[in-house]
Amino acid sequence: MNDLKLALLGFGNAGQAFAKMLCEKQAEIRQVYGRGVIVTAIATHSKGTIVDAAGIDLVKACKDVTETGKFAADTRGLCGLTTFAVIEQADYDAICELTPLEIFTGQPAIDHIKAAFGRGKHVISANKGPIAWAYDELSAAAAAKDLLFFYETTVMDGTPIFNLVEHTLKFCKITEVSGILNSTTNYILEELAAGKEYDTVIEAGKKLGFIEANPAMDIEGYDAAAKVTALLNVLMKAGITPDDVDRTGIENITLEDIQAAAAKGKVIKLLCKGRLTDGKVEASVKPVEVDQSDMLASVDSTTSIVSITTDLMGKLSVIEHAPEIEQTAYGIFGDVIRIMELAPTSES
Amino acid sequence: MNDLKLALLGFGNAGQAFAKMLCEKQAEIRQVYGRGVIVTAIATHSKGTIVDAAGIDLVKACKDVTETGKFAADTRGLCGLTTFAVIEQADYDAICELTPLEIFTGQPAIDHIKAAFGRGKHVISANKGPIAWAYDELSAAAAAKDLLFFYETTVMDGTPIFNLVEHTLKFCKITEVSGILNSTTNYILEELAAGKEYDTVIEAGKKLGFIEANPAMDIEGYDAAAKVTALLNVLMKAGITPDDVDRTGIENITLEDIQAAAAKGKVIKLLCKGRLTDGKVEASVKPVEVDQSDMLASVDSTTSIVSITTDLMGKLSVIEHAPEIEQTAYGIFGDVIRIMELAPTSES
The missing domain is CATH 3.40.50.720 (NAD(P)-binding Rossmann-like Domain)
Known part of the structure; x- marks a missing residue:
């Protein structure tokens, strides 16, 4: 052949x-x-x-x-x-x-x-x-x-996300997806929490190869919005573009915000969400305070997570730990x- | 047809x-x-x-x-x-x-x-x-x-665990599996941590349907050992039986152990592990102290997790959140x- x-x-x-x-x-x-x-x-x-x-x-x-x-x-x-x-x-x-x-x-x-x-x-x-x-x-x-x-x-x-749904969740309807899809924001928020300045973090991240030449893609949530759009288009036939995502980046998160969250036992993560409500898909990318005991809080550094809620198989999450190229x-x-x-x- | x-x-x-x-x-x-x-x-x-x-x-x-x-x-x-x-x-x-x-x-x-x-x-x-x-x-x-x-x-x-590997991780060799495969032990350890007596927890768990008629299956780690054996036999061609698993249950874990762990910022979980070392599979089920910031610590109540380490796709985890029948x-x-x-x- x-x-x-x-x-x-x-x-x-x-x-x-x-x-x-x-x-x-x-x-x-x-x-x-x-x-x-x-x-x-x-x-x-x-x-x-x-x-x-x-x-x-x-x-x-x-x-x-x-x-x-x-x-x-x-x-x-x-x-x-x-x-x-x-x-x-x-x-x-x-x-x-x-x-x-x-x-x-x-x-x-x-x-x-x-x-x-x-x-x-x-x-x-x-x-x-x-x-x-x-x-x-x-x-x-x-x-x-x-x-x-x-x-x-x-x-x-x-x-496996698209393959997971296609090959291993047959007959399941996806009703919600969520997750931390841009791990660069984990890194930036962790460095800010450690007291470093924004510009210093960005420069160091660029040198380490974590952050793109144009850091706005990560920081302002464009990358995360594109990913949640891809998930929703494929898994929920959403027919949307990234412009339809309610998007807020982490560019306005300050050390004070992070410390205020920590004082409440919380940590800030850039969370992606997409949900089917009354036949309409709603998608968002937003910094969210999650409990330190929440699984999302443990998704740090270059690790990322996607959670999928289905009718027949309940809620599943898949985590990619510290990937390399x-x-x-x-x-x-x-x-x-x-x-x-x-x-x-x-x-x- | x-x-x-x-x-x-x-x-x-x-x-x-x-x-x-x-x-x-x-x-x-x-x-x-x-x-x-x-x-x-x-x-x-x-x-x-x-x-x-x-x-x-x-x-x-x-x-x-x-x-x-x-x-x-x-x-x-x-x-x-x-x-x-x-x-x-x-x-x-x-x-x-x-x-x-x-x-x-x-x-x-x-x-x-x-x-x-x-x-x-x-x-x-x-x-x-x-x-x-x-x-x-x-x-x-x-x-x-x-x-x-x-x-x-x-x-x-x-x-999807077996299907995940078969259909979505083709050509990957599995080198390690680990996880919290028996969620009943999560429940028992959490109730003990709340100060309840062993017998009270077991009786309440039986009534709620979490715990089997013979609680030893969960508590002494037999159920977890059978599950990790199944994973290893299928995913790593281990050819073992549950008798080959180095098994310790949670029957000897006391409130004092749990409190001592908490004082160190840790929580006790019954962890399953299987690994290929020098061509030989080693399997264990053991209570382990994990950091409260570790993803495993967030796997509580009826939730469970399996992590799979591969040669080509690094380490992935799959979580089942609070399943029903x-x-x-x-x-x-x-x-x-x-x-x-x-x-x-x-x-x-």
């Missing part, structure tokens, strides 16, 4: 970690499925673009990027194609949308995905923008052509495995 | 709740799968036994048992068959093993399951005894005949749905 061919759009930390996981597990994949997974294209803005129908040497690609920040000049298939040209012209079965998040529009990732569906290709998105901004349209486009569309990585990395990679890897299992194979 | 035919062995609270869920969801099941699920036999020790190939009236069966403690004399198919005779003679596709747990042997449930496999029937077990005492033998018997063998309910009711029923229901999806259909 033919190998499954992937085109990676973007090759940042998550893409490189995914490439390494794929190399490590290649033999096991071939043993289980009788065919492998190869990457036939990688399109990036700053590292160069490779198109190689015979399969890119991922070990070399990772090594070159680690050492020099871009693909080496001697790389077979190195070319000047744009990302859209790669989507339109390369030989692949599925794209992995790994480009940087554009949180206010979801673009150009949405158009990448539409173009891939237009060519009859499957799509994996680790980019939450498209799920937050255009889920209904994209999932309809996939369904119309019997194509697969997976996005487990968009909320809490590879932690490998857990993001696993989200993509798991979606690739689902495509291996579900996509019809084109015989060679 | 033929309906899926179930034989229920046992019809206690969980069996009745499952029967009600099946009635409620019957129309939706028929819509999704184009066929329904009927119960063609119910075998019990104290309520009577019904064998009815046309499908038992579950609404009537539940009503009669609620009102009189047993099936009514006018029930079609009421008979004097033993459980083994039902397994050997009735017309069904799968048994649901719901008989009371015999925690020191797993019998007669193990023999029920063997007899069903012997007839080429699928098996759902909500009874943890067989998974703790004879998992390897039973799963081999199922595999030898291409039969389905599901047991999600045996640990934390319908909370419906969550046990959903575990059985979910396994029935998997059989609907996976079992070859015999055309009528």
Whole structure:
């Protein structure tokens, strides 16, 4: 059987970690499925673009990027194609949308995905923008052509959330979701509680890689709003965008607020919530005081939690403890495995 | 297509709740799968036994048992068959093993399951005894005949644990499991902490239905040991029995112990643990002092937690919040749905 061919759009930390996981597990994949997974294209803005129908040497690609920040000049298939040209012209079965998040529009990732569906290709998105901004349209486009569309990585990395509901909670109706979906705010609130200044915390967080170049995404709750929107669109067919989320960030939380909460035995967390009330979905992202004995209070540092309330199975929570980049990679890897299992194979 | 035919062995609270869920969801099941699920036999020790190939009236069966403690004399198919005779003679596709747990042997449930496999029937077990005492033998018997063998309910009711790993953590190796798997001990420790006497707590717990007739099962850690054994046998191919678990219950925990822990900012929980060390599985059930800020400390009352450490996906936890009997029923229901999806259909 033919190998499954992937085109990676973007090759940042998550893409490189995914490439390494794929190399490590290649033999096991071939043993289980009788065919492998190869990457036939990688399109990036700053590292160069490779198109190689015979399969890119991922070990070399990772090594070159680690050492020099871009693909080496001697790389077979190195070319000047744009990302859209790669989507339109390369030989692949599925794209992995790994480009940087554009949180206010979801673009150009949405158009990448539409173009891939237009060519009859499957799509994996680790980019939450498209799920937050255009889920209904994209999932309809996939369904119309019997194509697969997976996005487990968009909320809490590879932690099973969408897969959990689809595969293990059959016939359950989801009535509420809540959680701490942006763990960067845990970190910031903890550092503030320790008496550090806002600017110092942000600078240190940037250096540690916890905080994005534009810290407003985390601090003002945009990232959390995009994630709760993705959850609600997929799990509750909400049909909303991040603009519909009642959003308050932690930018106005002061050391005094944190100390006042502590004096009451409480701790401040940026909580996401979505609920179905009278057939209407209400979504919010807000700093909330929770009891120190509450499970949410124990979700600290880079840990995150999602709680799902259902009609048949009551309330469940899933916690991802202190993830590393490998857990993001696993989200993509798991979606690739689902495509291996579900996509019809084109015989060679 | 033929309906899926179930034989229920046992019809206690969980069996009745499952029967009600099946009635409620019957129309939706028929819509999704184009066929329904009927119960063609119910075998019990104290309520009577019904064998009815046309499908038992579950609404009537539940009503009669609620009102009189047993099936009514006018029930079609009421008979004097033993459980083994039902397994050997009735017309069904799968048994649901719901008989009371015999925690020191797993019998007669193990023999029920063997007899069903012997007839080429699928098996759902909500009874943890067989998974703790004879998992390897039973799963081999199922595999030898291409039969389905599901047991999600045996640990934390319908909370996806076995399904979570099988369906959403593909290619992950489990290296450690831990958790609070017996929530009755949460309740007892909390009541003791409130200054109540052991005997008073046990009697009150029995009346509330939290504590079994033989409280040693919970208090001495036998139930927790059976559950951690089930987890390890399935998730880590441990091939152990509850006798291999290093087990200490909470029977010797005193109010003084609890107060001494509290003085250190800690709380006592009965913790289950299983780990792969140098290719060998080590399992324990022990009262442990955990920090009040630890997530485990927030798992109180009837709530329980399991944490799973993997090679590719790091550490995840799943929490079941304050379950009712419906969550046990959903575990059985979910396994029935998997059989609907996976079992070859015999055309009528």
